[in-house]
Amino acid sequence: xxxxxxxxxxxxxxxxxxxxxxxxxxxxxxxxxxxxxxxxxxxxxxxxxxxxxxxxxxxxxxxxxxxxxxxxxxxxxxxx
Numbered sequence: 893x894x895x896x897x898x899x900x901x902x903x904x905x906x907x908x909x910x911x912x913x914x915x916x917x918x919x920x921x922x923x924x925x926x927x928x929x930x931x932x933x934x935x936x937x938x939x940x941x942x943x944x945x946x947x948x949x950x951x952x953x954x955x956x957x958x959x960x961x962x963x964x965x966x967x968x969x970x971x972x
Contacts, residue, residue, distance in 0.1 A: 897958040908963040911951050915964055920944035 901908040911919075920941045923929040927937040938944045954960040 895958045898955055898961050898963060901963070902968075905968055907966045907968055909966065910955055911948055911962060911964045913945070913948055913952055916945045916948040917941060919948065 898910050900910070920938055920943075924938045924944050924947070925940075930937050938947070951960070951962050954962075
């Protein structure tokens with residue numbers, strides 16, 4: 893099977909797309925910076941936005957290898 897990495901997926905209500913560096917503030921504020929939201933993840937809540945920005949930079953760079961599967965989930969009815 894050929895690895896194709898994270899491709900954009902579109903449903904009736906959602907768009908699943910690659911993360912972008914500009915997603916870091918929303919990621920931090922909405923879930924990565926909140927201990928109650930990362931209970932079952934392998935990493936602790938991010939202490940501040942800079943941790944999320946560094947994580948996001950690694951994720952975005954990893955898309956180049958074709959073996960990375962991380963999607964940002966957005967509502968079709970709302971702009972990014």
